Amino acid sequence: MSLTLYTSPGCHLCEQAEEMLDYLGLAFNAVDISRDVDLIRIYGVRIPVLQRSDKAELGWPFDTLDIERFYA
Structure with missing residues (x-):
């Protein structure tokens, strides 16, 4: 199963979410919403x-x- 994280530059909550995903060892695609x-x-x-x-x-x-x- 694939995961997408919607995020934007300078978003400290997004950084926390990325850290959690990295900690869990889960692959994800980060999508910068500021470009769309x-x-x-x-x-x-x-x-x-x-x-x-x-x-x-x-x-x-x-x-x-x-x-x-x-994710389960």
Whole structure:
């Protein structure tokens, strides 16, 4: 299963989310929403948002346990 993390530059919460994913050893694709107007409209006030390949989403706030449950 693939994971996508919606993020933007300078987002300290996004950095925390990336650190958690790295800690868990989970591969993910980081998508910078600041380069796409549609993504800004969808995720602008919600980032970081983690999305699975089935399009299910886990929105902030979350911790490593939430990520593990989401990924399972």
